[in-house]
Amino acid sequence: MNAQPALKPYVIGLDLGGTNSVFGIVDTRGEIKATTAIKTQGYENVEAYVDACVDALQVIIDHVGGLDQIKGMGVGAPNGNYYTGTIEFAPNLAWAHNGVIPLAKLFSERLNHLPVGLTNDANAAAVGEMTYGVARGMKNFIMLTLGTGVGSGIVVNGQLVYGHDGFAGELGHIIVHRENGRACGCGRNGCLETYCSATGVARTAREFLEKSEEPSLLRELAPEKITSLEVSLAAAKGDGLAKQVYEFTGHILGEACADFAAFTSPEAFIFFGGLTKAGDLLMDPIKRSYREHALKIFLDKPQFLVSGLDGSTAAVLGASAIAWEL
């Protein structure tokens, strides 16, 4: 008798951040059944890191009935390469900053050859949105993560775009100002992320405060203490200068989205990350600017949406979603 193997109801997600490594065991509906976390740093090498991960994981795996209940594991990690399952030269990870670390393979070996997939955080967010969030059923969309930097995950024909080498979707490094652009951490000038990340917004606020005499709540802060959160709080209180900062940011994002539409003509642009907490303060100027700049045939087509996933669990959900695709 050949019994049909029972469907495995859960996947593991690992959100591998510079500070914390957060694990979740997730069901098909995106409900987190068990969760745990360890520090990411402080290990001599990657083997020691994986050991610590597996120790912590074992507790929550047992909690849901053992490894037999788990279909696979997905990892969202900086500089993660989906094709190879490796982390490559990740500057903020002591055990991975000067080499190519086969993290997916190491986890799989320690977890009884469980299938393990790995990609970067923004790609994981896009797959998460497609699996559990507002992109369910969408075949063509672009996810923009507006955090410390600007990341992106591009979905075409229902598949994530990894490109020839596994590193496609670096829309934070599209050049939006070719002349006198802001210096970017990548060594070039004028990248989208120098304007439209959380740090970009704070930078814009400092520039605006310096260039004008306009009264603003933000003048109560030392310039170096200004963050995108302070700017959005001030804007919510009606502060004119703070509102102009979000106008400026949304304007650039809308222009960029107009170019992105000419590329893959997505059904939706989905925004995720800290900056989206500003809500319509940011989304309204994005939409206005898109309408000013898009090619006629793309004008009224894409939706502009904010992620449907809870910020605190989205990264783990996104990582876990990779495992359903394996």
Add this chain to the structure above:
Amino acid sequence: MNAQPALKPYVIGLDLGGTNSVFGIVDTRGEIKATTAIKTQGYENVEAYVDACVDALQVIIDHVGGLDQIKGMGVGAPNGNYYTGTIEFAPNLAWAHNGVIPLAKLFSERLNHLPVGLTNDANAAAVGEMTYGVARGMKNFIMLTLGTGVGSGIVVNGQLVYGHDGFAGELGHIIVHRENGRACGCGRNGCLETYCSATGVARTAREFLEKSEEPSLLRELAPEKITSLEVSLAAAKGDGLAKQVYEFTGHILGEACADFAAFTSPEAFIFFGGLTKAGDLLMDPIKRSYREHALKIFLDKPQFLVSGLDGSTAAVLGASAIAWEL
């Protein structure tokens, strides 16, 4: 006895241009077995146009052994939509300029329900390159057609990117100059095609001649007579100003490709169309500029290639290649 149905060895390609409609019957290796052509214009309506097409086609279909030998038909047409098989509001086609014309369906009905696929010219060129040209075996590449305008076909995971609505891949309308950009036929300013098409090159030459006193062979021509061909001929003779025109053009294309790499990280950029006749005059500055502008991780990855298809037959081959995919 169930005889295996014989494989159909041929496909029909139709390159539907503003002036001529060129047909070819093509085998799997990209050899054109028979060809014919009619004028595109001068018909009262699309039905009359299709009638004339089918009359001309019948002769070459008979020549290769009848419709039973044909697997399908592919059409490359302005404003062609792959998803719907329609031509939508094509400004240069009298019988299609103010409506949505179901051209694929009309051909299929007249050809005994032969499968008929349709897309725009640049997408057809990309599929042609993947089927018969230098992109054989590539899963991720970007085709840029540099003709009267700039068109593009984007291939990701081995599939052409049509986007949500069938109109993806309008890279000629990416904005390359946000300030004081040249006016584009699309109603906006600063589009790639205003600089890097054949007409863009002629425009650059006229601007350079006006702005400087530098002697140039191009000064022997009335400004309105200057074409990209004249510029490349002058450059080939060592004309300094003409060379600068190609430097300028290649510089902008290289910058644009650097942004495109951050989008889909292609294995190659493939250039097609009249401008590529300038050869290294154009390709060298493109490569140099790409290296100056690309994000480090994409720096040495993509190849820069010129189409492997013969210019006079490439459009028909490209269109025919659509039919193998049906």
